[in-house]
Amino acid sequence: KISREEALEYVRPALKTSRYEHTVRVTDQAVELAERFHANVKKAELAAAFHDYAKYKPVKLMERWIESDRRLPKALLDYHHELWHGPVGALMLEQEVGLTDGEIISAISCHTTGKKHMSTLDKVVFLADYIEPGREFPGVDQVRNKAEENLDEACALALKNTIIFLIGKERTVYPDTFHAYNDLI
C-alpha cells in the first residue's frame, strides 16, 4: 500500500514547485472533505496526492496514451489538452506504480471535468481541487461555504462556475462537465 508521503514524493519531481504545493493543499483539503462526507479518507488522500501527476507531461505523449489505451475516450482528442492530465495520469500511475484501485483511478481521472454518477470519492477530490486554500477565482468562497455542509451542492456550484467561465471565454465545454452538472442539479 502506498503512503501519502510516498505518493507526494513520487509526484514531486514531475511538478513545478507551485503545482507541488497546490497538490499538498489539495491532499489536506481532500482529507478534510472525506472525513466530513464519509468518503474513504486514505483513498481521498492518495487520489489527491496523485491527481495532477501528468499535468506537465508532453502533449504528444498524452495523445499517444489516448490513442492506444482502449479505456480512454477518443473524444478527449477533440477537446483541449488541459483536460487530458487526469485520465492519462491515472493510467500512467497504474502502469508505473501499480495503482490498481478503481475508485482512486476514477477520482484522478475525473478531477478536472467531473462525470455522470460521480462517487463520493470523485466529488471529494474534484471539490478539494477547486476549493483548496490557494485558489482565488471568483465565486470560490461561495463554494467553500457550501462545502461546509453539502457536497453535491458545492460540486454543482463549482461546475456551474466552470461552465459559465468557459462559455464566457468562448471555450468548448467537455460533455462530461455538463453530465456532472445535470446529475447534481
Ligand code: DGI
Ligand atoms: O490541474 P488544476 O489546474 O489544478 O485544475 P483542473 O485539473 O481542474 O484544470 C482546470 C482547468 O481546466 C481550468 O482552467 C478549466 C479548464 N477546462 C477546460 N475545459 C474544461 C475545463 N474544465 C472543465 N471542467 N470542463 C471543460 O470542458
Ligand code: FE
Ligand atoms: Fe488538474
Ligand code: FE
Ligand atoms: Fe479542478
Ligand code: FE
Ligand atoms: Fe489540481
